[in-house]
Amino acid sequence: MIRVRFAPSPTGFLHLGNARTALFNYMFAKANKGAFILRIEDTDRERSREEYTAQLMEDLKWLGIRWDEGPDAGGPYGPYKQSERLHIYKEYLDKLFTQGAVYKCFCTEKELEERRQIAILAGRPPRYDNRCRALTEGQVKSFQDAGREYVIRFKVPENTRISFNDVIRGRVEQDSSLLGDFVIARPDGIPSFHFAVVTDDALMKVTHVIRGEDHLSNTFLHLLLFKALGFEPPQYAHMSLTKGADGALLSKRHGVTSIKDFRDKGYMPEAVANCISLLGWSAPDKKELFRIDDIADAFKIDHLSKSPSVFDLKKLDWIAAEHMKLLSAGELSLRIAARGLFMPQIDGVLLHRLIDDIKGGASTLNGLHAGITAILGPLAVTDGLKSRLSQDPARKVLSAFAEKTEKAEYFDRDTFDRIIGEIAEENPGLKKRDIFVPLRLAVTGTDRGPDMHLLMEIFGKTGCLDRLKNFSEKV
């Protein structure tokens, strides 16, 4: 049985890049009928916050990602929060001590930092120099007696070629001599990322670790730990990272990048998920528009690109508009209502026709809602509008239209067409656009929008005349 996990640390909002990692893990699990585990990596006590865990889970669910095992769902290998697994790490840490695979390091952070700077200046790799590894028992004892704090470091074997077969990248290798002895437990006994990850992946029987390329170099350390602990390592798949338009890794300064941001803007979850799945991956049939759950079964992990990709908001807007078109007006108004946005009070059938007419032009629910209210809401007569309509032929068209409409007994589609036809006849020089644009401007305040027939139907005879009158009074 294939088992994968997504292991975020609750130090902020779920980011587009992390969401993408979660999504690929989810799809991989689904495609292979495996299990998807959510594990919260909250060993950084200073930065981890409980509310971020809740937010993380909410964002994941919003995107349509469900997990089989996790802090809330439970599961056979829990607990799924690292802060609740401290006793487990302690057990394995003791084991490593017994084996002599680790040692106590009394270097202070300040010392370490100084030596790091010196190393960089001297052109040496800024890694730990392993000096506490050589401490005698007596030295260790006297340090401890003096009450000095210590961390636990793992003894990296010397001159060993570490290599593994990455599912996406193929063979990857490095010489262990380049690696310094790394910290696996802090003075308070809390494990470091490396130690917690390896222990948990092993104990949770994770078969495939799908994560960002930023962890590629860490994998060498993890492999060493797996070996020391006597566990079989999982398969690794390191995905390319996502960058902003400037080529730098996607971060807060690129603007809208957290899942919460997209949600707040009114993007629909299926569109966001669709869009980020296209970063570094393409569906076997080359389709670009889909719902994740519809294509997940065809997901192939080795189809992932090795090179980083740039997130393009324009493409998201297009995908989002396409998803908008796929939904019915009824569904769309439900979703808008669910956001706490109010719709103007007009006939439901007409409203739905209006939504169907303009939904393809919007990328977000907020945008769609704004479009609707802009059309139906009170008309703001701006100076720009005034200057465009206060001269002929616009002026003439408007007064002719008002006059004829006033006289008309009915105000339906045919009547409207007839009136337009008459105005055209009476003003031979005018193109149809010369008639429609002023009319649309006077009635809706904008030169773009849905079909005029629909608009006239929505406003009705009196509505139209009121709007025209309101306008002429202000000019």
Next chain:
RNA sequence: GCCCCGAUCGUCUAACCUGGUUAGGACAUUGGCUUUUCAAGCCAGCAAUACGGGUUCAAAUCCCGUUCGGGGCGCCA
């Protein structure tokens, strides 16, 4: 600095593994059509194998180097 990874249109990508394509698609952009403006839709155009060697009858594809980009070298994850 050292190590690891990568490189196809402006962007996302297909073709790479298993050498032979007019290097395909999508977004964006440009033009046209349609039209009840705009949008949408439809059609068309622009646009790429980073560079240099090698292997081969043949290289985007395999190999080496250069350049460029990213990541890592934390008591962050």
